[in-house]
Amino acid sequence: MTNAADTAETPVIGFIGLGVMGAPMCRNMALKHTGEVIAFDMNPEAFQALEGTRARRAATPAEVAAQADVVFLSLPGGPQVAQVCVGPQGLGTGARRPSVIVDLSTTTVASARDVAAQLAEVGIAFADAPVARTREAAQRGELSIMVGASAALFARIEPLLGHIASDVTHCGEVGCGQVVKLVNNALVFEHTMALAEMMVIGERAGVQPAVLLDAVSKGSGDSFVLRNHGRKAMLPRAFPDRSFSPEYVLKDIGCLLELASQVGTAAHVTELAQRYYAATASQGWSGRYFPAVIELIDRNLAPAPAAADQPR
Known part of the structure; x- marks a missing residue:
């Protein structure tokens, strides 16, 4: 051969x-x-x-x-x-x-x-x-x-x-490319979730989402997620099919949590994101572009608590 x-x-x-x-x-x-x-x-x-x-x-x-x-x-x-x-x-x-x-x-x-x-x-x-x-x-x-x-x-x-x-x-x-990619993706997913929450809070407090994004983009809160996921998806509430869905998010988050366990590090923020995107997938936005997490937040559809938080 x-x-x-x-x-x-x-x-x-x-x-x-x-x-x-x-x-x-x-x-x-x-x-x-x-x-x-x-x-x-x-x-x-x-x-x-x-x-x-x-x-x-x-x-x-x-x-x-x-x-x-x-x-x-x-x-x-x-x-x-x-x-x-x-x-x-x-x-x-x-x-x-x-x-x-x-x-x-x-x-x-x-x-x-x-x-x-x-x-x-x-x-x-x-x-x-x-x-x-x-x-x-x-x-x-x-x-x-x-x-x-x-x-x-x-x-x-x-x-x-x-x-x-x-x-x-x-x-x-070998493997270090995946380490960096999983970290990159987790940061994007977590930031998208946080930005969605702030957009909803801002709008309910009287600031239009477009104005909020414009103002924040001129300060230290600016980011790739704001300029892309925020402006292009969450602002118009456009979440097409055949895009990066909550299910894909959950796959990557699962890989990151596996890595965190292997290196002996708690990843509580990522675990919270996992719960939010699992709820996004199960409550009407399966297969849709993952910034649809803002719809979950806007409707106060809280994700299920972590297993450790469940009453015994």
């Missing part, structure tokens, strides 16, 4: 997962990379996002593995990443394997490190490189990417990540 040559000057790129974020990332790869790009997704309609590019469609992940030197993944979570990488028909099982796999998904830290260890046994280098920012940023190729990899591997993949990102940060060894 052989791996793709590490000395390839212009690697063939494989891309698996053409979802909300994966499709625009793959499109940018196909438009900017000077070599071949071959893509796979289980949904045939997903390939419409690649029209007008040189990207070729693969019928199976095995076909990607047989042709690509560096494979990028954009998948729902750790179980899917493990299945695609080290499952029975995974990228690491064929007669010809990629030399590098770069996971752009958000998974647990433990999952990233476990997959990396299994791939290393068959000679495949692995980097966890979860992405941050919005779908619009993905379309513009202006994502922020947090990478966990050896210094040598980071140097190799950084130019390729530049096709889809304006900021690429080497965070440490």
